[in-house]
């Protein structure tokens with residue numbers, strides 16, 4: 001398990017667009033952190049910087065292993081679309097990300113893992129034969145079978161219908177509780193963030209910074225329909241009506257911590 005420290009003084013794109021200005025937070029090992037912000041608030045920019053896909057920044061991003069001398073941490077990324085290879089069957093798509101040793105001698109056979117994510121006997125099917133929800137289950141399993149230390153998720157369920165997204169959110173919590181990677185989950189849905197995360201960070205409008213940092217204490221797994229989620233959702237929007245537009249009145253000079261006390 002790894003901790004993550006983000007301290008970005010500025011992220012300016014070559015065209016002069018300042019996407020991030022003074023954005024800082026730390027995630028504890030195994031913590032599930034959701035990042036919520038309006039469109040254009042720098043969520044994807046932040047994930048790309050943390051993933052190391054973009055290294056142009058003024059500031060630092062540090063991953064700390066618990067024990068010194070550990071191999072460099074593994075980072076997984078789950079995108080908005082499942083991005084399965086259409087010419088490979090499900091089993092081959094999964095094997096593609098495994099190291100040769102794990103492919104030859106898996107700790108848990110892939111058939112068992114497919115059954116675990118609700119896809120028993122689907123290993124020989126091709127992505128084109130799967131529904132959007134089934135493809136997302138494969139993509140989720142692919143993200144977890146490499147046992148990442150840090151898993152970055154960029155609105156991975158946004159194009160799914162509500163009941164399917166709900167089922168897959170429960171599956172995500174199950175997989176996360178088994179292996180406990182540190183997770184950064186980007187979403188513009190407050191309910192989704194409150195149902196999944198241990199902690200939710202809210203971003204301002206561009207240039208982005210953290211305007212609010214709240215813990216979510218109720219036990220996992222949660223559904224977006226849970227009373228605790230609904231109550232916290234209502235109380236946050238009552239307290240900060242412009243929160244999802246990236247603003248908290250009257251001042252957002254410093255991140256604020258609130259403890260809504262819902263368990």
Ligand code: ADP
Nearest residue numbers: 013015017019038039040041042043044045206
């Ligand atoms: P979000 O994911 O929250 O919608 P983004 O991180 O995609 O926001 O974008 C944040 C800001 O950075 C936006 O103003 C966007 O136009 C700008 N931006 C994103 N990528 C680039 C790029 N490659 N070049 C210039 N500006 C960019």
